[in-house]
Amino acid sequence: MSTEPTKIILSEDEMPRQWYNIQADLPTPMPPPVGLDGTPIGPDALAQVFPMNLIEQEVSTERWIDIPDEVLGILKLWRPSPLYRARRLEAALGTPAKIYYKNEGVSPAGSHKPNTAVAQAWYNREFGIKYLTTETGAGQWGSALAMSCKLIGIECKVFMVRISFDQKPFRKIMMKTWGAECYPSPSMETAIGRKMLEEDPDTPGSLAIAISEAIEQAVERDDTRYALGSVLNHVMLHQTIIGLEARKQFEKIGRYPDIVIGCAGGGSNFAGISFPFICDKIHGKEVKVIATEPEACPTLTRGPYVYDSGDVAKMTPLLPMHSLGHRFIPPAIHAGGLRYHGMAPLVSHVKRIGLIEATALPQTECYEAALLFAHTEGFIPAPETSHAIAQTIREAKQAKEEGKEKVILMNWSGHGLMDLQGYDAYMSGKISDYALPEEMLQRSLASLEGHPEPPGL
Amino acid sequence: MSTEPTKIILSEDEMPRQWYNIQADLPTPMPPPVGLDGTPIGPDALAQVFPMNLIEQEVSTERWIDIPDEVLGILKLWRPSPLYRARRLEAALGTPAKIYYKNEGVSPAGSHKPNTAVAQAWYNREFGIKYLTTETGAGQWGSALAMSCKLIGIECKVFMVRISFDQKPFRKIMMKTWGAECYPSPSMETAIGRKMLEEDPDTPGSLAIAISEAIEQAVERDDTRYALGSVLNHVMLHQTIIGLEARKQFEKIGRYPDIVIGCAGGGSNFAGISFPFICDKIHGKEVKVIATEPEACPTLTRGPYVYDSGDVAKMTPLLPMHSLGHRFIPPAIHAGGLRYHGMAPLVSHVKRIGLIEATALPQTECYEAALLFAHTEGFIPAPETSHAIAQTIREAKQAKEEGKEKVILMNWSGHGLMDLQGYDAYMSGKISDYALPEEMLQRSLASLEGHPEPPGL
Numbered sequence: 001m002s003t004e005p006t007k008i009i010l011s012e013d014e015m016p017r018q019w020y021n022i023q024a025d026l027p028t029p030m031p032p033p034v035g036l037d038g039t040p041i042g043p044d045a046l047a048q049v050f051p052m053n054l055i056e057q058e059v060s061t062e063r064w065i066d067i068p069d070e071v072l073g074i075l076k077l078w079r080p081s082p083l084y085r086a087r088r089l090e091a092a093l094g095t096p097a098k099i100y101y102k103n104e105g106v107s108p109a110g111s112h113k114p115n116t117a118v119a120q121a122w123y124n125r126e127f128g129i130k131y132l133t134t135e136t137g138a139g140q141w142g143s144a145l146a147m148s149c150k151l152i153g154i155e156c157k158v159f160m161v162r163i164s165f166d167q168k169p170f171r172k173i174m175m176k177t178w179g180a181e182c183y184p185s186p187s188m189e190t191a192i193g194r195k196m197l198e199e200d201p202d203t204p205g206s207l208a209i210a211i212s213e214a215i216e217q218a219v220e221r222d223d224t225r226y227a228l229g230s231v232l233n234h235v236m237l238h239q240t241i242i243g244l245e246a247r248k249q250f251e252k253i254g255r256y257p258d259i260v261i262g263c264a265g266g267g268s269n270f271a272g273i274s275f276p277f278i279c280d281k282i283h284g285k286e287v288k289v290i291a292t293e294p295e296a297c298p299t300l301t302r303g304p305y306v307y308d309s310g311d312v313a314k315m316t317p318l319l320p321m322h323s324l325g326h327r328f329i330p331p332a333i334h335a336g337g338l339r340y341h342g343m344a345p346l347v348s349h350v351k352r353i354g355l356i357e358a359t360a361l362p363q364t365e366c367y368e369a370a371l372l373f374a375h376t377e378g379f380i381p382a383p384e385t386s387h388a389i390a391q392t393i394r395e396a397k398q399a400k401e402e403g404k405e406k407v408i409l410m411n412w413s414g415h416g417l418m419d420l421q422g423y424d425a426y427m428s429g430k431i432s433d434y435a436l437p438e439e440m441l442q443r444s445l446a447s448l449e450g451h452p453e454p455p456g457l
Numbered sequence: 458m459s460t461e462p463t464k465i466i467l468s469e470d471e472m473p474r475q476w477y478n479i480q481a482d483l484p485t486p487m488p489p490p491v492g493l494d495g496t497p498i499g500p501d502a503l504a505q506v507f508p509m510n511l512i513e514q515e516v517s518t519e520r521w522i523d524i525p526d527e528v529l530g531i532l533k534l535w536r537p538s539p540l541y542r543a544r545r546l547e548a549a550l551g552t553p554a555k556i557y558y559k560n561e562g563v564s565p566a567g568s569h570k571p572n573t574a575v576a577q578a579w580y581n582r583e584f585g586i587k588y589l590t591t592e593t594g595a596g597q598w599g600s601a602l603a604m605s606c607k608l609i610g611i612e613c614k615v616f617m618v619r620i621s622f623d624q625k626p627f628r629k630i631m632m633k634t635w636g637a638e639c640y641p642s643p644s645m646e647t648a649i650g651r652k653m654l655e656e657d658p659d660t661p662g663s664l665a666i667a668i669s670e671a672i673e674q675a676v677e678r679d680d681t682r683y684a685l686g687s688v689l690n691h692v693m694l695h696q697t698i699i700g701l702e703a704r705k706q707f708e709k710i711g712r713y714p715d716i717v718i719g720c721a722g723g724g725s726n727f728a729g730i731s732f733p734f735i736c737d738k739i740h741g742k743e744v745k746v747i748a749t750e751p752e753a754c755p756t757l758t759r760g761p762y763v764y765d766s767g768d769v770a771k772m773t774p775l776l777p778m779h780s781l782g783h784r785f786i787p788p789a790i791h792a793g794g795l796r797y798h799g800m801a802p803l804v805s806h807v808k809r810i811g812l813i814e815a816t817a818l819p820q821t822e823c824y825e826a827a828l829l830f831a832h833t834e835g836f837i838p839a840p841e842t843s844h845a846i847a848q849t850i851r852e853a854k855q856a857k858e859e860g861k862e863k864v865i866l867m868n869w870s871g872h873g874l875m876d877l878q879g880y881d882a883y884m885s886g887k888i889s890d891y892a893l894p895e896e897m898l899q900r901s902l903a904s905l906e907g908h909p910e911p912p913g914l
Contacts, residue, residue, distance in 0.1 A: 005468065005469040005470075005533070006469060006530075006533040006534060007469065007533070009466060009468070011462070011466070012462040012463060012464065013462075073463075074835075076462070076463040076464070077463060077834065077835050077836075078835075088608075106563065107835075108831075108834075108835035108836045108837065109835075110874065147835055150831075150832050151545075151832075151833075151835060170627070170874075170877045170878075173877040173878070173880055173881045174837070174874070174877060176880075176881070176884060177828070177831055177837055177877065177880045177884070178831060178832070179832065371634065374565075374604075374607075374634055374635060375607050375608075375635070375636065376608075377534065377565075378531075378534050378535075378564075378565035378566075378604055378608060379534075379565045380565065380631070380634055417567065417627070417631070417874050417875060418874060420627045420630040420631060420634065421627075421630070423630055423633075423634045424630045424633070427633060427634070
């Protein structure tokens, strides 16, 4: 028997006490957010939406930012998360590759999302905020924020993309169990929701619509702010605890990954696992970093790098990012968390400057990969996570062909226990693939007309 | 800040390599299983139902039994499980008690059940068995066995109590995801199932009926055996890894529990957490051990100690145990795993000889306790687990009244992410309490007529 354990564990004392801010290390700076006229947006313009302490983090270029003690204390309810060696998966693939996965499914909400939810709830409460509004796709983020608000002691209201609201009935009970209110989006609660329902009463909804609804309610009240589960710089920052832990865990076993893989919807779990390794790469280390998205929502692989709005009603500033257009409504794939038209500016930027690669995978390949994972490693992955697994399997097969002992690290962003209908549909042969037609993409990109262009490199 | 961590962790090297068999330490021996005529049943009589290697464990009085390497390897996918200090719950209660919980929800199936499922699948495969049949209540056991059979490489067929089959649709997808077949019980697949459906087409089913169906199918084929998720001695044995780990974890922090609490349905998670501590108690240590059951199915608190059958069709031998009668059909409470008419003979025996106490709690108190737990510690407990939490809260309040710094250990047997409908019903005011009427109990106990009586102490 090998002496390397199945799970590489850190003690609570070994937990990172600071988040890593990649903005300090970018070889070329990221363009600023701008208004519709192309003028850079200052922190004050965001003050109605976010508390000032988080806005400061959003624009900070400090390399290390302290994790508050109370936040750290709550994160210890499930962190540090284990780094697994997937030996049984390796054996099933007959690959010489060594596959490691960081299990973020161990949190009470079942995904990586609470890493930033707890922090955001804490900074809002410190700033005197009593209510947080938010949107959620698959429900991973909404339930993470519901839990975090309860643990921190403020109120939470969630707008959930309608297709997921219907597909995942248990997610709303979960949010209610943690004391939050949850509405299907578009809803009759907001002006933008009513407008979208008028245009198309049968719309499956989108994250962009739900964001508009949540922001609309946040700006109406002084004691209310909005929380976003991905995309923004401070969200990427809070998620770096994943990669920082993983890096320490690899140190413990005297290894370093050749390949780092994360699925990418808004970009947060991908940034979380990869940014600390990209930091090493910037400083000369050799490591291949891959963001994996669904063919049905190919933001990084087919969306241009543009200035676009984060939401459908253009309530957010224009962000420099890969985007399919803010009016893009993705097909109703089961990986609800990957159904976002844009991509975190920081993730888009590191893609643009060549620090990462991106791939787009069909849904059926991902479910097949998820089943193989469940049959070998036991844990049932979330549909989002299955994209990282499928890419990992591709790389492991490649390593087998090349006869190379590659070390692969993937972020296992969450479990699929709340997403079992998708598995049922797949096993019943009811899931087909959906590659975005070029014509649909062009129609959606038309919504970018009139936006300023990001500066060249 | 305290130096004691939130989670007390063992390394994989520190995992117990042997199970603890309490039969070696019982101050008075347990009566044997008997036939309807009162004659003790020998191992051979069970050979059609279980493989001989497990039957040997069932009757063994060896104190320590080696855990096979392959079983240990699979258990390491989630074990050792963390021992948590529930500081936030303590604070909410304002108690001087120190509350610890052993989190068995970290397994891929979400409960303690895989501890024995993996072992049983392994012993069956070693014996040449290709198919396992079983019953399941809430679905915790069925999904644990489905996963374990897949990991070990044999087939699995599950009869699921109809009320749970309907209440918990995701559990059957989970079993299917791990490759098992799942039928609602009573089903048309077996003679006893067809008979029960004829008597009452609307029956919610019971574990006793589902067991009969699974055994009926197991005895029909040479390459098929039956697996039981609780009640039997070898199941209690496999679960002792919980308490053995917990005892080591307490050693690490230099404490020992004053009170050990587990919920009890068939008895396996209770035995798992408590038997190693009862061993200490037999050898002079002072520790209070409490088994907690629902008022709606008060086996230990109101069922007499008798010889009764484990299933409704009397296919099992008569076991010496506390029982409400094998024809007892418990009300449809949400804690499906606690809806069993009998209680493990070993748990019944340690109750009878005064080594443990038992309490019966109303469902609403348990849901209230579960919500307080989720609001303070984050994790949402299974309805079964909520009984252990409610009893823990009673003890912590008692400690507060007495001003005593009691150390309380509870087994957090599983998470409730697959049981959220019960939470929804509770939060919507749709759950009421149900104390078993004396008249109903007497009617059910009539099914014991003609059974021999267990010998006196």
